[in-house]
Amino acid sequence: MDISAEPYLIGSGRLPTLPLQRYLPRLPEDSLGHWLRAHVPPGAWVLDPLGLHPQVSLEAARAGYRVLVACNHPLMAFILQVLAQAPPLAAFQAALAHLLTSRRGDQRLEVYLSALYQTPCPRCKATIPARGFLWQRGAAQPYARLLHCPHCGEQGEHTLAPEDGQLLAQIGHAALHRARALARIATEATGEARAAAEALLRFYPPRALTVLFTLLNRIEGPGVTPEHKSLLTALLISLCDRATTLWPWPETSLRPRALQTPPTFIEHNLMLELEHSPAAWTAGTTPLPLTHWPDLPPESGGICLFRGRMRALAAQPHLPPVRAVLVVITRPSPAFWSLSTLWSGWLWGEEVARPLYPLLNPRTQSWHWLAGALQNALQPAHRCADPAARLWFFGDELTPATALAGLLGPHASGWGLVGLAFDPDAPAVQSTWQARLPAPKENSENPKTVLQQAVRRTLADFGEPADYLPLYLAGLLALLRAGLLPAHLGDLTPGYAARLQAMLDEVLADTGLVTRLHARAEGESGPRWWLAETPWQGTPLADRVEKAVLSLLLNQPEVTREDLAQALRRAFPGWVTPRQALVQAILTSYAQPLEADPNRWQLRPQEQPAQRRRDLNAVTQALRRLAERLGYRVEGETPLLWVHPTSAEVSYAFYGLASAMVTRFLQAPHPTARHHVLVLPGSRAGLLAYKMQRDPRLATALQRGWHVLKFRHLHHVAGQADLSHDLWEALLDSDPPLWRETAQMSMF
Incomplete structure (x- = not known):
C-alpha cells in the first residue's frame, strides 16, 4: 500500500x-475547501x-x-x-428586546434577572452589575467578584461584599428550577441515566439555573413567534455553556478535558453573556x-x-x-457529550x-x-x-x-x-x-520488527531527534502497510491501544536501537529519541527549515506569516511539518516585521548575501591578523587553521558561516584541531542557542572542544591592544550564544 x-x-x-467553539475541532478556515477544490x-x-x-x-x-x-x-x-x-445581528437584538421587555409580575424580565448580579462598587458605592463571581471548588459561596464601574472607573477583582452574600441567600438552592432541570431530561429515566443527569446539575450554580430556566420558561410561553423562539434558543445554547462551573479562572478558551470543576472558576454574569452571545451566531453573512x-x-x-x-x-x-x-x-x-445531552433535554x-x-x-x-x-x-x-x-x-x-x-x-x-x-x-x-481500495493482505511479520524499522526510517526522515507522537504515527502506518492492523473492530478489545503503546514503548526502550534525550526549547520541550548507532545522519530538519525560510525571504521582498506557513507545509509534508516555535526563531533571526503591517516580514538589510559575503571576508582578514599577532601560521580557508609554528599542531580550526546551519561542521570537523570555533553573525547566535535547546545532540557536541564566536565579538577582541594568548583564551567564550524568548507566531 x-x-x-x-x-x-x-x-x-x-x-x-462558531457557537460552542471550545468543544469543536480546531479546523482552520478553508482547509477543507482547499482539499475539495483539489x-x-x-x-x-x-x-x-x-x-x-x-x-x-x-x-x-x-x-x-x-x-x-x-x-x-x-x-x-x-x-x-x-x-x-445567517440571521443578522439585528434579528437577534430584536428577539432579545422582545424577550427582556416582557413582564415578570410588576417588573420587566431584564430588571429582575439583572438584579441577580448587582453588587456595590467598592469605591463610589453605586450599584453596578458584576462581570462575574470567582469561586473555589466546593465552596459555599464565591470569594471574590469581578467588576468595572461605569461611574468611577474602578475595576478588577474585589472581595465579596455583604450584599453579595445576602443576594445568594435569597436565591437559595433554586430547588424549583433544579427539579425542573432534572425533569426535562430524565423524568422517565431510571438508574444510571438519572444518576448521571443529577450529577451534571452540580456543574450549575443556583443563580445560573435560576436565570436559565426563567429564560427557558419565557421562551416557551405565549407571545414568542417561531422566528424569535429559534433565535432565542440559539442564544440559550451559548448561555447553557457559559453558565457551567467548567470555566477556569483565569479564563482560557481550551476545552475542558474532564468533566470536573477546576480548582478556581468563574461564575459568569449571564445577562452580560446574553448581550454578547449573538456574535458567535452572526459570523456568516450570506x-x-x-x-x-x-x-x-x-x-x-x-x-x-x-x-x-x-x-x-x-x-x-x-x-x-x-x-x-x-x-x-x-x-x-466527556464534558461536551454529557452536557449537550443535558441541554438537548432542556431545550x-x-x-x-x-x-x-x-x-x-x-x-x-x-x-x-x-x-x-x-x-x-x-x-x-x-x-x-x-x-x-x-x-x-x-x-x-x-x-x-x-x-x-x-x-x-x-x-x-x-x-x-x-x-x-x-x-x-x-x-x-x-x-x-480512497474508496474501493483493496485491503492490505495479512502477513506473518513480527509487529515489533515492523515498529523498529518504522522508528529507524522516521528518525532518518527527521535527521534529528523526534518526539513520541510522530514515531507512534509512523509505527501505525507501518503496521497498516504490513497488514498487521485489525480489519474488523469486533476483534478488538478496549485494551488493544494500551498493548500497542506498550509494544512501541518496548521498542523505544531498546538502547541498541535508540537513545532517549530531553529537549528544553520553548514550544519543543520533552523527551526525544535518536538513533543509538550514530550521533548524526543526514541534514537535521531544523537546518532544512532554516534554509527554506531563508530562500523564501531572499526570493520575495515581503512575506506574510500565512504565506510562510503554507510554503513550509508544502516543503515539509507528512509528519515532518515544522513547529511554529522553530519557524518563529528562524524568522526572528533573519527578518523584521514591517512597521505598517506587523504580519509582513522582510529580510534585514544586513542579511543580504552580498553584505554577508563582505562580513565573512572581513572575518577572515581579522582572523589572519590575529593569528599573526599571536604567533600562529594560517592555513586553509574552510576551515581556516591556526597552526603552531614549531610543533605544527593545529591549535584552532575556524568555521565561518552566515547561517546557524552548523551540523555539517559538527559532522566532519578537522580531525586534529584542538579547538573548533564556529564564527557567525550575532543575529544567528540566538537561533543557534534555540537549536541547541531543541536538539540535545548539538548541545553535547558543542561542549566537546567547540566554541561559538560572534562577528562583532571577534572584531572587539581584535581591537585589544594588549592581546595575549591568555587574554585570547579568556575572551573567546565571554560572549556565548543565548536564546531570548520571543512572541511566538500563532496561526490560530
Whole structure:
C-alpha cells in the first residue's frame, strides 16, 4: 500500500467564530475547501456522515458543493440550521428586546434577572452589575467578584461584599428550577441515566439555573413567534455553556478535558453573556440553501440535512452520487457529550434527549467508542460512495489512542489510506482515503520488527531527534502497510491501544536501537529519541527549515506569516511539518516585521548575501591578523587553521558561516584541531542557542572542544591592544550564544 506524505492544509490560518467553539475541532478556515477544490469537481455531492461540526457543511456549501449531512444529534443539527440561515445581528437584538421587555409580575424580565448580579462598587458605592463571581471548588459561596464601574472607573477583582452574600441567600438552592432541570431530561429515566443527569446539575450554580430556566420558561410561553423562539434558543445554547462551573479562572478558551470543576472558576454574569452571545451566531453573512431530505438543494451548492444516523440514510432510495466523504473529529470530550445531552433535554424535552442517554456517562467515551462510532458512520458511507470517491479525515487534539481510532475507523470500514499530514503544534492529523481500495493482505511479520524499522526510517526522515507522537504515527502506518492492523473492530478489545503503546514503548526502550534525550526549547520541550548507532545522519530538519525560510525571504521582498506557513507545509509534508516555535526563531533571526503591517516580514538589510559575503571576508582578514599577532601560521580557508609554528599542531580550526546551519561542521570537523570555533553573525547566535535547546545532540557536541564566536565579538577582541594568548583564551567564550524568548507566531 503506497501512502504519500501530504502537505498539512491550513487554509486561511484562522479559526472560524462558531457557537460552542471550545468543544469543536480546531479546523482552520478553508482547509477543507482547499482539499475539495483539489480533489472534487465543483457542484458535486459530498457527504458528512457524522454532522458534528457545522463548519464542514457550511464551508463545503460556500465553495459550491452540495452537501448531504447525516446528523443524529439534535443540538448540532439545530446549530447547523441556524448558521445556514445567517440571521443578522439585528434579528437577534430584536428577539432579545422582545424577550427582556416582557413582564415578570410588576417588573420587566431584564430588571429582575439583572438584579441577580448587582453588587456595590467598592469605591463610589453605586450599584453596578458584576462581570462575574470567582469561586473555589466546593465552596459555599464565591470569594471574590469581578467588576468595572461605569461611574468611577474602578475595576478588577474585589472581595465579596455583604450584599453579595445576602443576594445568594435569597436565591437559595433554586430547588424549583433544579427539579425542573432534572425533569426535562430524565423524568422517565431510571438508574444510571438519572444518576448521571443529577450529577451534571452540580456543574450549575443556583443563580445560573435560576436565570436559565426563567429564560427557558419565557421562551416557551405565549407571545414568542417561531422566528424569535429559534433565535432565542440559539442564544440559550451559548448561555447553557457559559453558565457551567467548567470555566477556569483565569479564563482560557481550551476545552475542558474532564468533566470536573477546576480548582478556581468563574461564575459568569449571564445577562452580560446574553448581550454578547449573538456574535458567535452572526459570523456568516450570506445565507445558504438548506433543505431536509429528500428535498435537495440547488446545483449551485447547498446543504441537505438528514435527521438520523448514517446507517438510516444509506438505506434511503435514490441517494445522489457521493464524490467525497468529509470527517472532522476531535478527542472525545466527556464534558461536551454529557452536557449537550443535558441541554438537548432542556431545550426540546426528554423524548429528544433519550437516544443520547448513553452519552451521559463519560466512561463510555473511550478510543474504542470513537473507533466504533467512526465505523458505524463510515461503513455505510463507503457503500454509498462513488467508486472514485475519496474521504478526507481531520482529527485534532491527537493522542496515541485517538490516532489509533482515527486510523482503525476508516480502515475497518473498507477505506484505503493514500495520504497523511501531521501538525505537531495542534497536534492534529489530516488523511486522505480512497474508496474501493483493496485491503492490505495479512502477513506473518513480527509487529515489533515492523515498529523498529518504522522508528529507524522516521528518525532518518527527521535527521534529528523526534518526539513520541510522530514515531507512534509512523509505527501505525507501518503496521497498516504490513497488514498487521485489525480489519474488523469486533476483534478488538478496549485494551488493544494500551498493548500497542506498550509494544512501541518496548521498542523505544531498546538502547541498541535508540537513545532517549530531553529537549528544553520553548514550544519543543520533552523527551526525544535518536538513533543509538550514530550521533548524526543526514541534514537535521531544523537546518532544512532554516534554509527554506531563508530562500523564501531572499526570493520575495515581503512575506506574510500565512504565506510562510503554507510554503513550509508544502516543503515539509507528512509528519515532518515544522513547529511554529522553530519557524518563529528562524524568522526572528533573519527578518523584521514591517512597521505598517506587523504580519509582513522582510529580510534585514544586513542579511543580504552580498553584505554577508563582505562580513565573512572581513572575518577572515581579522582572523589572519590575529593569528599573526599571536604567533600562529594560517592555513586553509574552510576551515581556516591556526597552526603552531614549531610543533605544527593545529591549535584552532575556524568555521565561518552566515547561517546557524552548523551540523555539517559538527559532522566532519578537522580531525586534529584542538579547538573548533564556529564564527557567525550575532543575529544567528540566538537561533543557534534555540537549536541547541531543541536538539540535545548539538548541545553535547558543542561542549566537546567547540566554541561559538560572534562577528562583532571577534572584531572587539581584535581591537585589544594588549592581546595575549591568555587574554585570547579568556575572551573567546565571554560572549556565548543565548536564546531570548520571543512572541511566538500563532496561526490560530
